[in-house]
Amino acid sequence: MKKQHISLILGAMALGVEAMAQERPNVIYVFPDQYRNYAMEFWAQPDFAGQLNSASDPVHTPNINRFARESVVLSSAQSNCPLSSPHRGSLLTGMYPNRSGVPLNCNSSRPISSLRKDATCWSDVMSQAGYDCAYIGKLHTDFPTKNSPQHPGDYVETQRPVWDAYTEPQNRHGFNYWYSYGTFDEHKNPHYWDTEGNRHEPHEWSPTYEAKKAIEYIQNKNGQRDGSKPFFLMVGMNPPHSPYRTLNDCMEEDYNLYRDVPIDKLLVRKNANRDMAKAESARYYFASVTGVDRAFGMILDALKEAGLDENTVVVFSSDHGETMCSQNTDDPKNSPYTESMNVPFIIRYGSRLKPHVDNLLLSSPDIMPTMLGMAGLHDKIPAEIQGVDYSPLFYQPDSESVKRPDAALYIQNMDGNKDAQGNVVDYFPSARGIKTHQYTMAVYIDRNNNRDHVLLFDDKADPYQLNNIADTKEGKAAIKKLYKRMGELLTEIDDPWISRGIYKRVAKQLK
Known part of the structure; x- marks a missing residue:
């Protein structure tokens, strides 16, 4: 009887712990690469008109439109060092490039640029707080080394310098489910390494495939995660990152929406030079934007079908923008121009956040502490971070508990x-x-x-x-x-x- 009684008590305690864990929100962070804030259709619609002080792109983003109406939408989120690797270093560590370990885009000629192994990353904190943590898609924060699981002693690719990279288990910073790669720009021929280091080549447009993997994780279809824990899922999509030149780079159904539209009706921003050779890329870039929207919608639908949308914090953002012929530059990023620095940041948390637009000047290192705050983990924010937890402002825009940034x-x-x-x-x-x-x-x-x-x-x-x-x-x-x-x-x-x-x-x- 004593043993049975103790077992019942322990069982009740376990259920209690599980229930407490489930009270914490799940967190999903989706961030396609090179996605500028202007490339969202809702900005031009009546209930959002006037929130930007310049023209938005004539894109089709029905899922993001719907999501924005259920969310807090930031009009002035900034990528401080608008390149993939530096932003991602800040995103994961809450630190600026001089402290994150990632001051430059990562490749094999830059050993000084690699995510610090000793940093306590966002995912480390989530894992330590009892979350099941998953990363799917592009990472691009590692210095490539000769650690190919399939070809020990070699890099994972033959080009020099090497850009792609395999992240070994000890360097995954708390992510227990892994389906990722460093950086690789063949959008319809992506590859990934799974948790055990097996390589997968699905031959499918990468955002669609990554959305399917995210859905499998959400559904826990194959026991990918511990169902007794809340989960933290990051999905790093590569498009609409270049290349954006041919139908090898996007889905034809999406390209057809822009195929016959005159360039001057696509590049509507007054600073865009429509005579640049790059101008034709606008069709493929916008097609990729629409394809990313559809993939994001797949994830949102799966979350709702699983009955998890009310208790899940969902964010749609990006690591930097895309100039796309503005300012007469071929460089899509790495500049102070608004098309390069201003990125989407849309956050939904069921009925807990009142939908509105906010001009908060959110910086890259602020995202980690702010998201930890959204998950109720304010007291777990590492002391060494340089960003600020602005989560109170999402609940109460007029809150005086945290000072708004002026720059x-x-x-x-x-x-x-x-x-x-x-x-x-x-x-x-x-x-x-x-x-x-x-x-x-x-x-x-x-x-x-x-x-x-x-x-x-x-x-x-x-x-x-x-x-x-x-x-x-x-x-x-x-x-x-x-x-x-x-x-x-x-x-x-x-x-x-x-x-x-x-x-x-x-x-x-x-x-």
Whole structure:
């Protein structure tokens, strides 16, 4: 009887623990690559009209439209270092590139750029808090090494430098379910390594396939997760990242929506140069956007069918934007232009969040602590992070428990010195800048750490950033204030511009 009584007590305790675990929300974070904030159809619809101060893209995104109406939508989320790897490093660690270990896009010529193994990542915290953690899709935060599971002693690809990478189990930072790769840009010929290191080549457009894998995980179809735990699922889709040139890059059904639309009806932003050779890519880019929307919708539908949508925090975001012929640049990213820095950030948490649009200047390192806050894990946020938990503002936009940011940093790094083998041994902090609700400023330096040039845009008066006002009387007065505030923020994060004396040196040259 005693044993039976003890067993009943232990069983009741176990059920109680399980019930408490299930009270915590599931978290799903979906982030396609190179997806700009303007590429969402709802911005042009009546109930969202006027929330952006410039034209949005004429894209078809019915699932994101529906999701936005159930969510808090940020109009001014910023990718501070708008490149895949640096943003992802900040996303996972809550730190800026100088601390995350990822100041540059990761490849085999840049051993200095790789996610810190000793960092306590978002997924580490979730795992330690009792979550089942899954990662599906593109990661791109690892320095590629000769660790191919299929070909021991070799890289996972033959091109040099190597970009793709296999993440070994000890470097997965708490993710117990794995179906991922480093970076690989054949959208209809993707590959993945699973939890055990087996390689899979599905020969299917990657967002669709990744959505199917996410659905299997949500449904726990094959026992992929511990059903007694809440789950944390990240899905890193590659499209609408380049290439976007042919039907090898997107689904034909999506391309057909844009095939016969004149380019001037697609590239509607006033700063877009429709005569650039890249202009035709707009059809394929927008087709990829629509395909990502459909894949995201598949995940949302599966979540609802499983009865989990009310107790799941779902986010749709991206790691950086895409200029797509704006500003006469072929570089889709790595710039302070709004098309590059401004990314989607849409968050839904059942009936707990009242749908609205907010102009919160959310920065990349803020996402990790904010999402931990959304999961009720405020007290688990690592002390070393540099981001801020803004979760109270999603519940109460007027909350005074956390101060709203007045600015977001812009960071651009380039390869620094190289060794005899051509490997990058440090990085060059080529530009620093600041984004406020009115201005965008970026200050560039040469290799001798002297001022090279300055960009300054009044985003309210000039939303397409057509006029650089850095040398005007108004501009010089604004630069003085903006540069001071930028210095304060750079000091807070111990940026190289501060530690190497670049900030003070350039300050003298700006007078």
